Amino acid sequence: MSEPGLVLDGVSAAYRSATVLHEVDLTVRRGELLVVLGPSGAGKSTVLRVVAGLEPVTGGRIRIAGRDVTGDRPGRRNVSMVFQSYALFPHLSVAENIAFGLEVRDTPRAVARERARVAAESVGCAALLDRRPGQLSGGERQRVALARALVREPDVFLLDEPLSNLDLALRVEMRAELRALHDRVGATMVHVTHDQTEALVLADRIAVLRDGRIEQVGTPDEIWRTPASTFVARFVGSPAMNLLPADGPVRPAGSPPPGAPVTESGRLDLGFRPEAVTLGGADAAGTPATVERVDVVGEDAYAYLRLAGGEPVVARVPAARRPDRGAAVRLTVRWADVHVFHAGSGRRYAP
Structure with missing residues (x-):
């Protein structure tokens, strides 16, 4: 069995007197695209910076391709990092920007330029090699930054919210291109984002980070279908998952999970996504509610009750069957669509 591409073993990091990462354990498989997802301040970028050697760790070990690099300076770690700001040299051409990292390591210029050309072709910017960054669009600059990282053939690519400066349409396009690039080169990549859609589309696996701690690691399907906590359940999904006390007004139809003490006050919370809710008229069966507002998004509508x-x-x-604002409705939810969590800890209920 091959060595993992990257291992964080009990890694802690602090900024001044504040601990930013708390004994993080995380394994990235060789050739995997792992997305670190979390809100602002969760410690996502710090994960990348300690791996790159740009920030020191206060505890734990870091291994890259089987090598302990915890005490190594950045240049000895063989990682490439793509920043949110692209960080291109404005006075250099695209070709010179891509080849820069090779040339400062004394790679012969002809070899560096040829590798730069190949890297540029792989990300679709070979026609831009003679231009300067100021002549490029945001998407073109992002491709150049990716080519510059790719040309070094690193053990790990570190991507720090590289798509966040792009408009929505271009983000969708670059998302697909980044996934295709990973599939072509088979590289180990760690991609940081706060965008849940980006994470669900891109990732082989997702690590959800909260306050410097790992909440859950799993495939996009696992994160969506079996969230490990109320934090994950509500952070992944827009609008967020509904969360109500188990002894509250909503009584799901069907049979509850075996052994769940769902009628005991304060013990459990029930979570269900907006698409799990069925609405009926005021005379239908179910829990009564009033429509406060309705947001229409194309073929769908979100009724806030x-x-x-x-x-x-x-x-x-469906937008065509949306209720009116102020309407009296009744809602039903099936147990098959309900997630059960411990009310105190917020962790997923396990019988």
């Missing part, structure tokens, strides 16, 4: 006890619920319904 208020239950009699004041609890909010969001339902996704």
Whole structure:
């Protein structure tokens, strides 16, 4: 069995007196595209910076391709990092920007330029080699930054929110290109983002980070279908998953999970996504609610409801059958679509 591409073993890091990473354990398989997902301040960029050697660790070890690099300076780690700001040299051509890292390591210029050309072709910017960064669009600059990282043939690529400066349409395009690039080169990549859609589309696996701690690591399907905590359940999904006390007003249809003490006050919370909610008229079966507002997004509509006890619920319904604002409705949810969490810890319920 081959060595993992990257291992963080109990890694902690601090900024001044504040601990930013708390004994993080994370293994990235060789050739895997792992996305680190979390809100601002979760420690996502710090993960990349300690791997790259740009920030020191206060505890734990880091291994890259089987080598312990914890004490190595950045130049000895054989990683490439793509930043949110692209960080291109404005006075150099695209070809010179891509080849720069090779030339400062005394690679013969002809060899460096040829490798730069091959890297540029791989990311679709070979026609731009004679231009300067100021002559490029945001998407073109991003391709150049990727080519510059690719040309070094590193053990690990570190991508720090590289798509966040692009407009939505270009982000979608570059997302697909980045995934295709990974599949072509088979490189080990760690991609940081706060964008859940980006994570779900790009990742082989996702590591959800919260306050410097790993909440859950899993495939996009596992993160979506079996969130390990209420934090993951509500962070991944827009609008967020509905969350109500198990002894509250909503009584799901069907049979609850075996052994779940769902009627005991304060013990458990129930989570269900907006698409799991079925709405009926005021005379239908189910829990009564009032429609406070409706947002239409193409073929879908999101109805923001208020239950009699004041609890909010969001339902996704076809736009053509959306209820009116102020309408009295009744909602139903099936147990098959419900996630059960411990109310105190927020962790997923396990019988």
